[in-house]
Amino acid sequence: MIAYLLLLPAVAILAAGFLYPVALLARISLNRTTDLGAMEEALSLDTFAKVAGDEFTWELAANTATLAAGSALAATALALPVALLIRAAPARWRGVLSLMAIAPLLISGTARVVGWMAILGDRGLINAALLWLGLASDPVRLINNWTGVRIGLTESLMPYACLVLIAGLGRLDTRLEEAAATLGATRSRTFLRITLPLALPALLAAFLLTFVLGVSAFITPRLMGGGRVFVVATEIFDLALQTVDWPAAAAMAMLLLGALILAMLLRSVVARRTA
Protein backbone atom coordinates (compact mmCIF):
# COMPACT_ATOMS: atom_id res chain seq x y z
CA MET A 1 0.00 0.00 0.00
CA ILE A 2 2.72 2.42 1.05
CA ALA A 3 4.58 1.44 -2.13
CA TYR A 4 1.74 2.70 -4.34
CA LEU A 5 1.59 5.92 -2.37
CA LEU A 6 5.31 6.47 -2.97
CA LEU A 7 4.86 5.75 -6.68
CA LEU A 8 1.80 7.95 -7.12
CA PRO A 9 3.46 11.33 -7.91
CA ALA A 10 5.80 9.91 -10.56
CA VAL A 11 3.08 7.78 -12.14
CA ALA A 12 0.64 10.72 -12.15
CA ILE A 13 3.14 13.05 -13.86
CA LEU A 14 3.89 10.45 -16.53
CA ALA A 15 0.20 9.72 -17.04
CA ALA A 16 -0.45 13.41 -17.72
CA GLY A 17 2.64 14.18 -19.80
CA PHE A 18 3.27 10.87 -21.56
CA LEU A 19 0.32 8.48 -21.55
CA TYR A 20 -2.39 11.04 -22.37
CA PRO A 21 -0.42 12.86 -25.12
CA VAL A 22 0.65 9.61 -26.81
CA ALA A 23 -2.94 8.29 -26.69
CA LEU A 24 -4.11 11.58 -28.17
CA LEU A 25 -1.45 11.31 -30.90
CA ALA A 26 -2.82 7.88 -31.83
CA ARG A 27 -6.37 9.25 -31.79
CA ILE A 28 -5.57 12.28 -33.95
CA SER A 29 -3.86 10.07 -36.54
CA LEU A 30 -7.37 8.68 -37.22
CA ASN A 31 -8.79 12.14 -37.92
CA ARG A 32 -9.03 13.67 -41.39
CA THR A 33 -7.83 16.95 -42.87
CA THR A 34 -10.32 18.84 -45.02
CA ASP A 35 -9.36 20.38 -48.36
CA LEU A 36 -9.14 23.73 -46.59
CA GLY A 37 -6.59 22.30 -44.16
CA ALA A 38 -8.83 22.12 -41.08
CA MET A 39 -8.87 19.06 -38.86
CA GLU A 40 -12.04 16.98 -39.02
CA GLU A 41 -13.06 14.50 -36.32
CA ALA A 42 -13.21 11.00 -37.75
CA LEU A 43 -12.38 7.39 -37.05
CA SER A 44 -10.81 6.39 -40.32
CA LEU A 45 -7.54 5.27 -41.81
CA ASP A 46 -7.84 7.91 -44.56
CA THR A 47 -4.85 9.89 -43.32
CA PHE A 48 -2.70 6.75 -43.14
CA ALA A 49 -3.80 5.89 -46.67
CA LYS A 50 -2.94 9.41 -47.85
CA VAL A 51 0.50 9.31 -46.17
CA ALA A 52 1.30 5.77 -47.31
CA GLY A 53 0.02 6.47 -50.82
CA ASP A 54 2.35 9.43 -51.28
CA GLU A 55 5.54 8.59 -53.15
CA PHE A 56 7.38 11.30 -51.21
CA THR A 57 6.77 9.37 -47.96
CA TRP A 58 8.58 6.35 -49.36
CA GLU A 59 11.42 8.48 -50.63
CA LEU A 60 11.73 9.93 -47.11
CA ALA A 61 11.60 6.46 -45.56
CA ALA A 62 14.35 5.22 -47.89
CA ASN A 63 16.47 8.35 -47.19
CA THR A 64 16.02 7.91 -43.44
CA ALA A 65 16.81 4.19 -43.39
CA THR A 66 19.91 4.61 -45.57
CA LEU A 67 21.19 7.53 -43.51
CA ALA A 68 20.58 5.78 -40.17
CA ALA A 69 22.08 2.47 -41.32
CA GLY A 70 25.21 4.11 -42.74
CA SER A 71 25.81 6.34 -39.73
CA ALA A 72 25.06 3.54 -37.24
CA LEU A 73 27.51 1.26 -39.04
CA ALA A 74 30.22 3.95 -39.07
CA ALA A 75 29.59 4.88 -35.43
CA THR A 76 29.82 1.24 -34.32
CA ALA A 77 32.97 0.63 -36.37
CA LEU A 78 34.65 3.76 -34.96
CA ALA A 79 33.57 2.97 -31.39
CA LEU A 80 35.05 -0.55 -31.53
CA PRO A 81 38.74 0.49 -31.32
CA VAL A 82 37.85 2.99 -28.58
CA ALA A 83 36.13 0.26 -26.54
CA LEU A 84 38.97 -2.21 -27.19
CA LEU A 85 41.54 0.34 -26.06
CA ILE A 86 39.58 0.99 -22.85
CA ARG A 87 39.37 -2.76 -22.23
CA ALA A 88 43.13 -3.17 -22.67
CA ALA A 89 44.04 -0.03 -20.68
CA PRO A 90 45.34 -0.21 -17.10
CA ALA A 91 42.48 -0.04 -14.57
CA ARG A 92 43.36 3.48 -13.39
CA TRP A 93 43.02 4.88 -16.94
CA ARG A 94 39.79 3.11 -17.75
CA GLY A 95 37.54 5.61 -15.94
CA VAL A 96 38.96 8.68 -17.68
CA LEU A 97 38.99 7.01 -21.10
CA SER A 98 35.37 5.87 -20.71
CA LEU A 99 34.34 9.33 -19.53
CA MET A 100 35.97 10.94 -22.60
CA ALA A 101 34.12 8.52 -24.89
CA ILE A 102 30.68 8.87 -23.29
CA ALA A 103 30.59 12.47 -22.07
CA PRO A 104 29.85 13.97 -25.53
CA LEU A 105 26.42 12.36 -25.02
CA LEU A 106 25.57 15.19 -22.67
CA ILE A 107 26.74 18.02 -24.92
CA SER A 108 23.81 19.66 -26.63
CA GLY A 109 23.33 18.38 -30.18
CA THR A 110 23.12 21.93 -31.51
CA ALA A 111 26.45 22.87 -29.86
CA ARG A 112 28.13 19.94 -31.61
CA VAL A 113 26.61 20.94 -34.95
CA VAL A 114 28.16 24.40 -34.50
CA GLY A 115 31.53 22.66 -34.05
CA TRP A 116 30.99 20.69 -37.25
CA MET A 117 30.13 23.90 -39.12
CA ALA A 118 33.56 25.22 -38.11
CA ILE A 119 35.20 22.00 -39.30
CA LEU A 120 33.29 21.26 -42.51
CA GLY A 121 32.14 24.71 -43.65
CA ASP A 122 33.46 26.49 -46.76
CA ARG A 123 35.88 28.45 -44.55
CA GLY A 124 36.26 25.62 -42.06
CA LEU A 125 39.20 23.55 -40.85
CA ILE A 126 39.14 20.90 -43.57
CA ASN A 127 38.74 23.30 -46.48
CA ALA A 128 41.47 25.53 -45.05
CA ALA A 129 43.77 22.49 -44.94
CA LEU A 130 42.82 21.34 -48.46
CA LEU A 131 43.39 24.81 -49.95
CA TRP A 132 46.67 25.26 -48.08
CA LEU A 133 47.96 21.88 -49.23
CA GLY A 134 46.88 22.68 -52.78
CA LEU A 135 44.62 19.61 -52.91
CA ALA A 136 41.66 21.74 -53.93
CA SER A 137 41.35 25.09 -55.69
CA ASP A 138 37.78 25.78 -54.53
CA PRO A 139 36.19 24.88 -51.21
CA VAL A 140 34.67 21.40 -51.21
CA ARG A 141 31.04 21.33 -50.13
CA LEU A 142 30.96 19.26 -46.96
CA ILE A 143 28.03 20.89 -45.26
CA ASN A 144 24.38 21.72 -46.06
CA ASN A 145 24.17 18.39 -47.87
CA TRP A 146 24.02 14.66 -47.14
CA THR A 147 27.78 14.42 -46.51
CA GLY A 148 27.55 16.84 -43.61
CA VAL A 149 24.52 15.08 -42.17
CA ARG A 150 26.23 11.67 -42.38
CA ILE A 151 29.38 12.93 -40.62
CA GLY A 152 27.47 14.81 -37.92
CA LEU A 153 25.09 11.93 -37.25
CA THR A 154 27.93 9.40 -37.05
CA GLU A 155 29.66 11.49 -34.40
CA SER A 156 26.47 12.08 -32.43
CA LEU A 157 25.75 8.31 -32.36
CA MET A 158 29.29 7.29 -31.40
CA PRO A 159 28.97 7.84 -27.62
CA TYR A 160 25.95 5.50 -27.54
CA ALA A 161 27.90 2.84 -29.45
CA CYS A 162 30.81 3.34 -27.01
CA LEU A 163 28.44 2.94 -24.04
CA VAL A 164 27.14 -0.40 -25.35
CA LEU A 165 30.55 -1.70 -26.47
CA ILE A 166 32.43 -0.73 -23.28
CA ALA A 167 29.85 -2.65 -21.23
CA GLY A 168 29.71 -5.58 -23.68
CA LEU A 169 33.44 -6.01 -24.25
CA GLY A 170 34.30 -5.56 -20.58
CA ARG A 171 32.71 -8.93 -19.91
CA LEU A 172 34.87 -10.81 -22.42
CA ASP A 173 37.70 -12.90 -21.03
CA THR A 174 41.06 -11.48 -22.12
CA ARG A 175 42.77 -14.82 -21.42
CA LEU A 176 41.36 -16.23 -24.67
CA GLU A 177 43.33 -13.67 -26.67
CA GLU A 178 46.42 -14.22 -24.55
CA ALA A 179 46.11 -17.96 -25.20
CA ALA A 180 45.88 -17.33 -28.94
CA ALA A 181 48.97 -15.12 -28.79
CA THR A 182 50.85 -17.73 -26.75
CA LEU A 183 49.98 -20.34 -29.34
CA GLY A 184 51.63 -18.17 -31.97
CA ALA A 185 48.73 -16.27 -33.56
CA THR A 186 49.58 -12.84 -34.94
CA ARG A 187 47.73 -9.76 -33.68
CA SER A 188 45.54 -9.50 -36.76
CA ARG A 189 44.73 -13.21 -36.68
CA THR A 190 43.85 -13.04 -32.98
CA PHE A 191 41.60 -10.07 -33.69
CA LEU A 192 39.81 -11.72 -36.61
CA ARG A 193 39.48 -15.21 -35.13
CA ILE A 194 38.99 -14.52 -31.39
CA THR A 195 38.13 -10.90 -30.53
CA LEU A 196 35.75 -10.12 -33.39
CA PRO A 197 33.56 -13.26 -33.05
CA LEU A 198 33.34 -12.72 -29.28
CA ALA A 199 32.46 -9.06 -29.75
CA LEU A 200 29.80 -9.75 -32.38
CA PRO A 201 26.75 -9.71 -30.04
CA ALA A 202 27.86 -6.39 -28.52
CA LEU A 203 28.54 -4.96 -31.99
CA LEU A 204 25.09 -6.00 -33.17
CA ALA A 205 23.47 -4.46 -30.07
CA ALA A 206 25.41 -1.21 -30.62
CA PHE A 207 24.43 -1.09 -34.29
CA LEU A 208 20.73 -1.65 -33.60
CA LEU A 209 20.62 0.95 -30.80
CA THR A 210 22.38 3.60 -32.89
CA PHE A 211 20.20 2.71 -35.91
CA VAL A 212 17.02 3.28 -33.88
CA LEU A 213 18.39 6.60 -32.57
CA GLY A 214 19.54 7.61 -36.06
CA VAL A 215 16.11 6.98 -37.61
CA SER A 216 14.47 9.54 -35.32
CA ALA A 217 17.33 12.07 -35.23
CA PHE A 218 16.15 15.59 -36.00
CA ILE A 219 18.70 18.26 -35.01
CA THR A 220 21.59 16.97 -37.12
CA PRO A 221 19.62 16.37 -40.37
CA ARG A 222 17.92 19.75 -40.00
CA LEU A 223 20.97 21.89 -39.21
CA MET A 224 23.74 20.03 -41.06
CA GLY A 225 21.44 19.53 -44.06
CA GLY A 226 20.84 23.28 -44.33
CA GLY A 227 17.20 22.71 -45.34
CA ARG A 228 18.24 20.57 -48.32
CA VAL A 229 18.07 17.20 -46.58
CA PHE A 230 14.67 15.62 -46.02
CA VAL A 231 14.07 12.69 -43.68
CA VAL A 232 11.01 11.40 -41.83
CA ALA A 233 11.85 13.45 -38.72
CA THR A 234 12.13 16.78 -40.56
CA GLU A 235 8.88 16.03 -42.41
CA ILE A 236 6.97 15.30 -39.18
CA PHE A 237 8.28 18.59 -37.76
CA ASP A 238 7.24 20.56 -40.84
CA LEU A 239 3.82 18.90 -41.02
CA ALA A 240 3.16 19.76 -37.37
CA LEU A 241 4.48 23.33 -37.27
CA GLN A 242 4.57 24.72 -40.81
CA THR A 243 1.82 22.98 -42.77
CA VAL A 244 -0.10 22.51 -39.48
CA ASP A 245 -1.61 19.25 -40.72
CA TRP A 246 -1.88 17.48 -37.36
CA PRO A 247 -3.52 14.25 -38.60
CA ALA A 248 -0.79 13.76 -41.22
CA ALA A 249 1.99 14.55 -38.69
CA ALA A 250 0.40 12.15 -36.19
CA ALA A 251 -0.03 9.39 -38.79
CA MET A 252 3.59 9.68 -39.89
CA ALA A 253 4.74 9.66 -36.25
CA MET A 254 2.69 6.49 -35.66
CA LEU A 255 4.29 4.85 -38.70
CA LEU A 256 7.74 5.85 -37.40
CA LEU A 257 6.89 4.40 -33.98
CA GLY A 258 5.72 1.16 -35.60
CA ALA A 259 9.01 0.85 -37.47
CA LEU A 260 11.00 1.57 -34.29
CA ILE A 261 9.03 -1.01 -32.28
CA LEU A 262 9.84 -3.58 -34.97
CA ALA A 263 13.54 -2.68 -34.73
CA MET A 264 13.47 -2.93 -30.93
CA LEU A 265 11.76 -6.34 -31.08
CA LEU A 266 14.50 -7.46 -33.43
CA ARG A 267 17.04 -6.17 -30.92
CA SER A 268 15.56 -8.16 -28.03
CA VAL A 269 15.41 -11.29 -30.21
CA VAL A 270 19.09 -10.81 -31.07
CA ALA A 271 19.92 -10.21 -27.41
CA ARG A 272 18.13 -13.40 -26.36
CA ARG A 273 19.75 -15.47 -29.11
CA THR A 274 23.22 -14.37 -28.11
CA ALA A 275 22.75 -14.36 -24.34
Added chain:
Amino acid sequence: MSPGWILRAAAIAGYTLLMAPAVLVAAISFSAGDFLTFPPPGFSTRWYVALLTNAELMTALRNSAILALIVAFVALLAGAPAAYALARLDFPGRAAIAAFLAAPLLLPSLVLGLALLLALQPLKLAATWPGLVLAHSMVAVPFAVRIMATAFAAVPRDLEEAAWTLGATRLRAAWRITLPLAAPGAVAAGALCFLVSFDETVISLFLVGPRLTTLPVEMFRYAESRTDPLVAALAMTLILVALAVVLLVERLVGFSKALGRE
Protein backbone atom coordinates in the same frame (compact mmCIF):
# COMPACT_ATOMS: atom_id res chain seq x y z
CA MET B 1 47.86 -8.08 -24.01
CA SER B 2 48.97 -4.52 -24.66
CA PRO B 3 47.23 -2.78 -27.55
CA GLY B 4 49.07 -2.78 -30.87
CA TRP B 5 49.76 0.37 -32.87
CA ILE B 6 46.89 -0.19 -35.30
CA LEU B 7 44.42 -0.32 -32.41
CA ARG B 8 46.01 2.74 -30.81
CA ALA B 9 45.83 4.72 -34.06
CA ALA B 10 42.21 3.70 -34.70
CA ALA B 11 41.21 4.58 -31.13
CA ILE B 12 42.92 7.98 -31.40
CA ALA B 13 40.96 8.58 -34.63
CA GLY B 14 37.76 7.70 -32.78
CA TYR B 15 38.54 10.03 -29.88
CA THR B 16 39.50 12.81 -32.32
CA LEU B 17 36.10 12.58 -33.97
CA LEU B 18 34.35 12.62 -30.57
CA MET B 19 36.29 15.61 -29.29
CA ALA B 20 36.60 17.64 -32.51
CA PRO B 21 33.29 19.56 -32.38
CA ALA B 22 33.70 20.72 -28.77
CA VAL B 23 37.35 21.72 -29.35
CA LEU B 24 36.46 23.68 -32.48
CA VAL B 25 33.55 25.41 -30.73
CA ALA B 26 35.97 26.53 -28.01
CA ALA B 27 38.49 27.84 -30.57
CA ILE B 28 35.96 29.65 -32.77
CA SER B 29 34.13 31.23 -29.84
CA PHE B 30 37.21 33.41 -29.24
CA SER B 31 37.44 34.38 -32.90
CA ALA B 32 37.87 38.03 -33.86
CA GLY B 33 36.28 37.36 -37.26
CA ASP B 34 32.72 37.70 -38.47
CA PHE B 35 32.20 34.09 -39.62
CA LEU B 36 32.84 30.55 -38.46
CA THR B 37 36.30 30.69 -40.09
CA PHE B 38 39.11 28.34 -39.14
CA PRO B 39 41.82 29.23 -38.29
CA PRO B 40 40.23 32.29 -36.61
CA PRO B 41 41.68 35.57 -37.92
CA GLY B 42 42.53 36.67 -34.38
CA PHE B 43 41.77 36.31 -30.69
CA SER B 44 38.98 38.32 -29.14
CA THR B 45 36.24 38.03 -26.56
CA ARG B 46 33.90 40.25 -28.60
CA TRP B 47 31.40 37.43 -29.25
CA TYR B 48 31.08 36.71 -25.53
CA VAL B 49 30.43 40.43 -25.02
CA ALA B 50 27.88 40.29 -27.85
CA LEU B 51 26.25 37.31 -26.15
CA LEU B 52 26.07 39.04 -22.76
CA THR B 53 24.55 42.17 -24.29
CA ASN B 54 21.99 40.29 -26.39
CA ALA B 55 18.78 40.84 -24.45
CA GLU B 56 16.80 38.08 -26.19
CA LEU B 57 19.45 35.42 -25.60
CA MET B 58 19.93 36.51 -21.99
CA THR B 59 16.18 36.20 -21.37
CA ALA B 60 16.27 32.74 -22.95
CA LEU B 61 19.26 31.82 -20.74
CA ARG B 62 17.40 32.98 -17.64
CA ASN B 63 14.29 31.04 -18.69
CA SER B 64 16.31 27.88 -19.31
CA ALA B 65 18.09 28.10 -15.96
CA ILE B 66 14.86 28.64 -14.00
CA LEU B 67 13.07 25.91 -15.95
CA ALA B 68 15.92 23.43 -15.39
CA LEU B 69 15.94 24.16 -11.64
CA ILE B 70 12.19 23.59 -11.35
CA VAL B 71 12.37 20.42 -13.48
CA ALA B 72 15.24 18.99 -11.41
CA PHE B 73 13.32 19.74 -8.22
CA VAL B 74 10.09 18.15 -9.51
CA ALA B 75 11.96 15.13 -10.88
CA LEU B 76 13.69 14.48 -7.55
CA LEU B 77 10.57 15.06 -5.50
CA ALA B 78 8.51 12.65 -7.62
CA GLY B 79 11.35 10.32 -8.59
CA ALA B 80 13.01 9.63 -5.23
CA PRO B 81 9.97 8.10 -3.47
CA ALA B 82 9.18 6.05 -6.59
CA ALA B 83 12.79 4.87 -6.79
CA TYR B 84 12.72 3.88 -3.10
CA ALA B 85 9.59 1.81 -3.68
CA LEU B 86 11.11 0.10 -6.71
CA ALA B 87 14.46 -0.56 -5.02
CA ARG B 88 13.29 -1.62 -1.56
CA LEU B 89 9.66 -2.73 -1.53
CA ASP B 90 7.90 -5.69 -3.04
CA PHE B 91 4.37 -5.32 -4.38
CA PRO B 92 2.17 -6.64 -7.18
CA GLY B 93 2.79 -4.94 -10.52
CA ARG B 94 6.32 -3.85 -9.63
CA ALA B 95 7.88 -4.81 -12.99
CA ALA B 96 5.08 -3.17 -14.98
CA ILE B 97 5.35 0.11 -13.05
CA ALA B 98 9.15 0.09 -13.39
CA ALA B 99 8.75 -0.34 -17.17
CA PHE B 100 6.17 2.46 -17.32
CA LEU B 101 8.44 4.84 -15.42
CA ALA B 102 11.25 4.20 -17.94
CA ALA B 103 9.02 4.27 -21.03
CA PRO B 104 9.29 7.96 -22.05
CA LEU B 105 13.04 7.48 -22.60
CA LEU B 106 12.29 4.86 -25.26
CA LEU B 107 10.11 7.25 -27.23
CA PRO B 108 11.97 9.50 -29.73
CA SER B 109 11.86 13.05 -28.39
CA LEU B 110 10.47 14.17 -31.76
CA VAL B 111 7.37 11.98 -31.27
CA LEU B 112 7.08 13.00 -27.61
CA GLY B 113 7.34 16.67 -28.59
CA LEU B 114 4.62 16.27 -31.23
CA ALA B 115 2.35 14.39 -28.80
CA LEU B 116 2.82 17.11 -26.16
CA LEU B 117 2.04 19.83 -28.72
CA LEU B 118 -1.21 18.09 -29.68
CA ALA B 119 -2.16 17.67 -26.01
CA LEU B 120 -1.07 21.05 -24.60
CA GLN B 121 -2.05 23.41 -27.43
CA PRO B 122 -5.85 22.88 -27.06
CA LEU B 123 -5.47 23.34 -23.29
CA LYS B 124 -3.64 26.65 -23.89
CA LEU B 125 -0.63 25.22 -22.05
CA ALA B 126 1.87 25.39 -24.94
CA ALA B 127 4.54 28.06 -24.38
CA THR B 128 3.66 28.32 -20.69
CA TRP B 129 5.77 27.47 -17.65
CA PRO B 130 3.53 24.58 -16.46
CA GLY B 131 3.50 23.13 -19.98
CA LEU B 132 7.29 23.23 -20.35
CA VAL B 133 7.86 21.86 -16.84
CA LEU B 134 5.54 18.94 -17.60
CA ALA B 135 7.21 18.35 -21.00
CA HIS B 136 10.75 18.36 -19.61
CA SER B 137 9.69 16.17 -16.69
CA MET B 138 8.94 13.39 -19.18
CA VAL B 139 12.68 13.04 -19.73
CA ALA B 140 13.84 14.07 -16.25
CA VAL B 141 11.56 11.90 -14.07
CA PRO B 142 12.63 8.58 -15.69
CA PHE B 143 16.28 9.65 -15.31
CA ALA B 144 15.78 10.53 -11.64
CA VAL B 145 14.01 7.24 -10.95
CA ARG B 146 16.76 5.20 -12.62
CA ILE B 147 19.66 6.92 -10.87
CA MET B 148 17.95 7.08 -7.47
CA ALA B 149 16.92 3.41 -7.65
CA THR B 150 20.58 2.50 -8.23
CA ALA B 151 21.60 4.75 -5.32
CA PHE B 152 19.02 3.22 -2.93
CA ALA B 153 19.91 -0.32 -4.00
CA ALA B 154 23.57 0.40 -3.20
CA VAL B 155 22.77 1.17 0.47
CA PRO B 156 23.15 -2.10 2.45
CA ARG B 157 19.81 -3.40 3.68
CA ASP B 158 21.47 -4.44 6.97
CA LEU B 159 21.79 -0.82 8.09
CA GLU B 160 18.08 -0.19 7.67
CA GLU B 161 17.25 -3.49 9.40
CA ALA B 162 19.57 -2.62 12.30
CA ALA B 163 17.64 0.62 12.75
CA TRP B 164 14.36 -1.34 12.87
CA THR B 165 15.82 -3.66 15.51
CA LEU B 166 16.76 -0.63 17.56
CA GLY B 167 13.14 0.48 17.51
CA ALA B 168 12.99 2.91 14.57
CA THR B 169 9.83 2.84 12.46
CA ARG B 170 10.25 1.95 8.80
CA LEU B 171 9.64 5.55 7.80
CA ARG B 172 12.19 6.85 10.32
CA ALA B 173 14.77 4.29 9.20
CA ALA B 174 14.26 5.22 5.55
CA TRP B 175 14.44 8.94 6.38
CA ARG B 176 17.40 8.87 8.76
CA ILE B 177 19.52 6.00 7.37
CA THR B 178 18.83 5.17 3.74
CA LEU B 179 18.12 8.66 2.41
CA PRO B 180 21.30 10.32 3.79
CA LEU B 181 23.41 7.43 2.49
CA ALA B 182 21.83 7.82 -0.95
CA ALA B 183 22.38 11.60 -0.90
CA PRO B 184 25.32 11.61 -3.39
CA GLY B 185 23.07 9.74 -5.81
CA ALA B 186 20.35 12.33 -5.26
CA VAL B 187 22.70 15.23 -5.99
CA ALA B 188 23.95 13.43 -9.12
CA ALA B 189 20.38 12.77 -10.20
CA GLY B 190 19.43 16.41 -9.62
CA ALA B 191 22.45 17.64 -11.59
CA LEU B 192 21.69 15.33 -14.53
CA CYS B 193 18.01 16.29 -14.54
CA PHE B 194 19.04 19.95 -14.53
CA LEU B 195 21.27 19.33 -17.55
CA VAL B 196 18.70 17.22 -19.39
CA SER B 197 16.23 20.09 -19.10
CA PHE B 198 18.79 22.85 -19.74
CA ASP B 199 19.91 21.16 -23.00
CA GLU B 200 16.50 19.87 -24.13
CA THR B 201 15.92 21.10 -27.69
CA VAL B 202 13.59 18.93 -29.76
CA ILE B 203 10.61 18.74 -27.38
CA SER B 204 10.95 22.46 -26.62
CA LEU B 205 10.93 23.34 -30.34
CA PHE B 206 7.33 22.08 -30.50
CA LEU B 207 6.23 23.96 -27.39
CA VAL B 208 7.92 27.36 -27.24
CA GLY B 209 6.31 30.56 -28.47
CA PRO B 210 7.13 34.24 -28.67
CA ARG B 211 6.11 34.65 -25.01
CA LEU B 212 8.33 31.92 -23.62
CA THR B 213 11.41 30.44 -25.22
CA THR B 214 14.52 28.56 -24.08
CA LEU B 215 18.23 28.92 -24.79
CA PRO B 216 18.73 25.71 -26.83
CA VAL B 217 15.76 26.65 -29.03
CA GLU B 218 17.17 30.15 -29.62
CA MET B 219 20.58 28.61 -30.39
CA PHE B 220 18.96 26.17 -32.83
CA ARG B 221 17.17 29.00 -34.63
CA TYR B 222 20.30 31.14 -34.66
CA ALA B 223 22.35 28.27 -36.14
CA GLU B 224 19.62 27.71 -38.74
CA SER B 225 19.78 31.26 -40.04
CA ARG B 226 23.21 32.77 -39.30
CA THR B 227 26.79 31.55 -38.92
CA ASP B 228 28.76 34.07 -36.90
CA PRO B 229 30.88 33.17 -33.86
CA LEU B 230 28.14 34.38 -31.49
CA VAL B 231 26.56 30.96 -31.89
CA ALA B 232 29.92 29.39 -30.95
CA ALA B 233 30.10 31.50 -27.78
CA LEU B 234 26.57 30.34 -27.01
CA ALA B 235 27.47 26.70 -27.72
CA MET B 236 30.55 27.05 -25.51
CA THR B 237 28.34 28.24 -22.64
CA LEU B 238 26.21 25.11 -22.97
CA ILE B 239 29.29 22.87 -23.20
CA LEU B 240 30.72 24.39 -20.00
CA VAL B 241 27.45 23.76 -18.14
CA ALA B 242 27.48 20.15 -19.41
CA LEU B 243 31.14 19.75 -18.40
CA ALA B 244 30.46 21.03 -14.88
CA VAL B 245 27.61 18.54 -14.48
CA VAL B 246 29.66 15.65 -15.90
CA LEU B 247 32.53 16.32 -13.49
CA LEU B 248 30.17 16.67 -10.54
CA VAL B 249 28.41 13.39 -11.38
CA GLU B 250 31.73 11.62 -11.99
CA ARG B 251 32.95 12.72 -8.55
CA LEU B 252 29.75 11.70 -6.80
CA VAL B 253 28.73 8.37 -8.30
CA GLY B 254 30.78 7.65 -11.44
CA PHE B 255 29.48 8.78 -14.77
CA SER B 256 29.23 5.45 -16.61
CA LYS B 257 27.36 3.97 -13.67
CA ALA B 258 24.83 6.81 -13.63
CA LEU B 259 24.11 6.51 -17.37
CA GLY B 260 24.63 2.76 -17.72
CA ARG B 261 21.84 0.53 -18.78
CA GLU B 262 22.93 -2.34 -16.54
